[in-house]
Amino acid sequence: MAKSQQTFNKSEKEKKRLKKREDKRKKMEARKLEKEENGGESIPFAYVDQFGNLTDTPPDPSEKIKVKAKNIVLGIPKKEEGDEEEFDPIRKGKVSFFDNSKGFGFIIDTEDQEKYFCHVSGLIDEIQENDKVQFELEKGQRGMNAVRVKLI
Secondary structure, eight states, X not given: OOOOXXXXXXXXXXXXXXXXXXXXXXXXXXXXXXXXXXXXOOSOOOEEOTTSOEESXXXXXXXXXXXXXXXXXXXXXXXXXXXOOOOOSOEEEXXXXXXXXXXXXXXXXXXXXXXXXXEGGGBSSOOOTTOEEEEEEEEOSSSEEEEEEEEO
């Protein structure tokens, strides 16, 4: 005798599918009845007031604010001549570590106590640990690097 191809799992899925289809049909009929009772207007409108809140009453036209298209700025505002920050590219610091055999070290900035990498190729003068130096910053692979390092 052959086994039935209809398993419990398949029949449960089929029941769920039929129930879902029936529920959808009932909801559609309920919406049709509601539309007929309300005279064809079933979806209420939602309005946004001047504060950005949703309301069911239309906004008052006298409170409407006029905005000119030329006053709308898209993107980053352009810098004006008076907005420029005074930035001194030359910084001062102290050598916290330097290894001549490996050719690199670190300098601590006196202003913000930030530690910057320094390579032997960025040196103007020979430096050692605890020397006071002045340097400039340049973007490197892993962050900012101290370059053009001179003794003070």
